[in-house]
Amino acid sequence: MTDRTLAGAEISEEAPLVLDVQMCREALLRAPDPETMIRMGDAFFAAGRGLDALRLILEVTSRQLEDWRLSLAGADVILRQTAAYDIVETLLRNVLRLQSDNLLVQAYRARVLMAGGDVAGGHALFDDMLRRYRSADQQVMICELMSNSFLDVGHPGESLKILLSHLETGRATSAILGNVGCSLGYLNRSAEALPWFEKALALDAADAGIRLGYACTLIKAGRLDAGWPLYADRVLSVEDPEPWYLSLPRLRPGDDVAGRGIVLFQEQGLGDTLQFIRFVPDLLAKGARVTILVPRPLVRLMTQSYPTVSVRQIGCFGPEDGYAYALPIPDLPYIVGMMSLREIPAPIPYLRADPGNAARFAALLPARRPRIGLVWAGDRRTRSAHVLVDLRRSTTLAALGAAVTPVDATLMSLQFGGPRGEIAGWTGQALCDPMGAVRDMADTAAIIANLDLVISVDTSPVHLAGAVGCPVWMISRQDACWRWGDAGDRSPWYPDMRVFRARERSWGPVLAEVGAALRNWVEHWRLR
Secondary structure, three states, X not given: OOOOOOOXXXXXXXXXXXXXXXXXXXXXXXXXXXXXXXXXXXXXXXXXXXXXXXXXHHHHHHHOOOOHHHHHHHHHHHHHHOOOXXXXXXXXXXXXXXXXXXXXXXXXXXXXXXXXXXXXXXXXXXXXXXXXOOOHHHHHHXXXXXXXXXXXXXXXXXXXXXXXXHHHHOOOOHHHHHHHHHHHHHOOOHXXXXXXXXXXXXXXXXXXXXXXXXXXXXXXXXXXXXXXXXXXXXXXXXXXXXXXXXXXXXXOOOOXXXXXXXXXXXXXXXXXXXXXXXXXXXXXXOOOEEEEEEOHHHHHHHHHHOOOOEEEEOOOOOOOOOOXXXXXXXXXXXXXXXXXXXXXXXXXXXXXXXXXXXXXXXXXXOOOOOEEEEEOOOOOXXXXXXXXXXXXXXXXXXXHHHHHOOOOOEXXXXXXXXXXXXXXXXXXXXXXXXXXXXXXXXXHHHHHOOOOEEEEEOOHHHHHHHHHOOOEEEEEOOOOOHHHOOOXXXXXXXXXXXXXXXXXXXXXXXXXXXXXXXXXXXXXXXXO
16 A cells, blocks of 8 residues: 655754753744654654654644644644544644645545544545546545545455546556555455556556565465565564664575574564564574564563573663674564475474463462453554554454353453453453453463463464464454465464454454354363
């Protein structure tokens, strides 16, 4: 899926900002400049001070309502960094008050409405724009953003219809063709999607978004030999304030690692690290000296699972000598030469719960079995793109609980983060919640070691359960992630996994399928 930027400002590298809200506000009021506002807002968010960023933007824009550029810049920052769609729409309304014919802003307002839940309202605005703006360039822009919006909110079929209708008479741009590929990929029609990506890349081979979409779709289609090299060239997503190791040479296939120090660093989410860290023994067998760099929740789990390597915490790992290469952990399959799903390393478990810790949790858990762990939502991150993905992959305790209960088993919550608060309002079958005693993923692994089954949406506990060898049922959203392929109820990544695939945007049918399967599983478990 390709995208346009809202403000389109080019932000140059300058000296670090002094992140003082009052000083920044006064500077912007003295010399209003949209690029400076974007730079300041992004800097506050990067420092973990999102509320200060919002305060700065709202104070400055409210005192400069006639400067539409500032409202647009503020909307740009907030839309990229948060899911505060109501604030973004207010700022965009102010821009349109002064720039009523700004097509890009109109389109983004429609997109914001859809992201905020008003799909019909946003769709109506897009349709109105298509009627009013008839030039080829205008039609292309509207079609791109309209299809992106439907993909964001989990309507790939609608996106595909819009794109194919446009292509009957409209211009075929790389973005339009790439979005057709994304739509088909989201519909789990990866083989059909690939030619569309190839046509898009023939028009613009340098587009990073199209290249990444093509890479993921190749992998989803099982063509790992073609997908991994493209995937390895993606723009990295590293949440580390001082990623000095990015200046090291990137490890490539065929590089001699014997006796060389290698930094394997987390990139993307916890689940990616849990899935791909299994390839560390391949590097060790070739004589590499490995350091694993992960967030605090994974440090203890990695240390007890790979006792012969150095494990360091992101944010506590300053520049050090003695390293020849760095590598993002998701690129490990490519580096070790895993070119087909048949070549996935077989040993399970490859992550290990500490026996003493597992025994400690065993004493805290109800004795009645089988014990079944539940996870109904992913990590609630803050950036808009992440929030939209999480909304597509997450359900609620009320919905999952209604589907799987009553059941003759002990139910355990493995839910983390904000959605754990839903337990307070749960009035159904008893749900044991040991997560208050959990410090990190090593503790979660110790709990899972005492369970008979884990049922989870597509988030990190799925990988943790699979990696420690606990049977796990994954409930996949309709637009299944590339790592799970297009179809099938099994995954070669985790032999004890069963995949339940949503075939529509609603969770209802697939949750009902999980509930029926669980009651059957419990009946057979008790007959063993």
